[in-house]
Amino acid sequence: MNQIRLYDLFRKELRLPDVKAAAFVKAVGDVVESEATGKNHLLATKEDIHILKRDIHSLDLKIEQSKTDIYKGMFLTGILQLIAILSGTLAIVKFIK
Numbered sequence: 001m002n003q004i005r006l007y008d009l010f011r012k013e014l015r016l017p018d019v020k021a022a023a024f025v026k027a028v029g030d031v032v033e034s035e036a037t038g039k040n041h042l043l044a045t046k047e048d049i050h051i052l053k054r055d056i057h058s059l060d061l062k063i064e065q066s067k068t069d070i071y072k073g074m075f076l077t078g079i080l081q082l083i084a085i086l087s088g089t090l091a092i093v094k095f096i097k
Helices: 002-012 018-042 046-096
Strands: none
16 A cells, blocks of 8 residues: 555655655665565574573573682681691790790
């Protein structure tokens, strides 16, 4: 229906011959269809969303593993510092005696 209105508009208002008006309407339709196809191509599918959720889940697991490793490292560093402080204190006490 819209194509007929466009055809009439181009033919009557712009005084185009029938062949040129029809070609112009077809060209406009092709452009609109091309744009619609391009925009639909950008939309995510359910499979894309599923893959994205899986990737996010694996990143969450890696972050949790990294946190655990950092906490272990901090704990061991604290223990080593405590041992170093106690050793230093004992060495000072032993040296004074």
